Amino acid sequence: MQYKNNKKISIALHDVRVSSGNSGIQMISKLITTIDSPLTIHLICDIQIIKNNKLILFLIEQIKENKIEVVYHGVTHKCKNSIGKFTSFYHNYEAEFLENSLIVSSNTKYAFQNLKMILNQNLGICPPCWISTKENFKMLKSLNPLYVEKMIFIFNQKNKNISPVISLGSSKDKDLFLLKILGNITYLFTFIYPFQKVRLVFHLCDLKNQKSMSYFIKKINYLKSKNFKPVLLKDLLD
Numbered sequence: 001m002q003y004k005n006n007k008k009i010s011i012a013l014h015d016v017r018v019s020s021g022n023s024g025i026q027m028i029s030k031l032i033t034t035i036d037s038p039l040t041i042h043l044i045c046d047i048q049i050i051k052n053n054k055l056i057l058f059l060i061e062q063i064k065e066n067k068i069e070v071v072y073h074g075v076t077h078k079c080k081n082s083i084g085k086f087t088s089f090y091h092n093y094e095a096e097f098l099e100n101s102l103i104v105s106s107n108t109k110y111a112f113q114n115l116k117m118i119l120n121q122n123l124g125i126c127p128p129c130w131i132s133t134k135e136n137f138k139m140l141k142s143l144n145p146l147y148v149e150k151m152i153f154i155f156n157q158k159n160k161n162i163s164p165v166i167s168l169g170s171s172k173d174k175d176l177f178l179l180k181i182l183g184n185i186t187y188l189f190t191f192i193y194p195f196q197k198v199r200l201v202f203h204l205c206d207l208k209n210q211k212s213m214s215y216f217i218k219k220i221n222y223l224k225s226k227n228f229k230p231v232l233l234k235d236l237l238d
């Protein structure tokens, strides 16, 4: 298909753990086949990363073929129950960068540098749930990543790019009802300039839910038919 405009869509799979090994590889391969597009993997560095880890070897191979991009997505993906109580209905204590601590910043610095070294390239960073404290946001930017993602914007060294997120990320029918309405509102925005750099995000729980899968696939197919070019996340940016 010829894409003559600047409409782009990046499709991502969040919360893949380095420790997931073969099951992670199978999940990613299946999703790439289903969407027939490049896929951005948001990787949680939950174990020490070594080059002969099966999943890492697979990712390196796919990166070389431009089928995959890896984004750093934390070490634990969790925060303490004493933090962010007022917004917990949203993050459910899954927001690692809501905690300002030496442990969080030193773990992040080590894991991010290590992942970059092993994949032999600079990477973007996405705080879990797209939220962080001001201090942690500064810390993440000081690591000179390709970009840092937030819910509405993606920040690279020069620019702030508007990019809406379409995401579900729940296995509960009650949550999914509201999440789909929110997703549909965001989706409608993507047809209005300047919101035409769309991030469509699968979570692991979506892959097991047939209704969530068909929700996403319909949107991907429609966006492609409206000349949105599927790209890796780094290629969404100006």
Ligand SMILES: [Zn+2]
Pocket (backbone or CB within 6 Å): 014, 015, 042, 073, 077, 128, 129
């Ligand atoms: Zn996540």
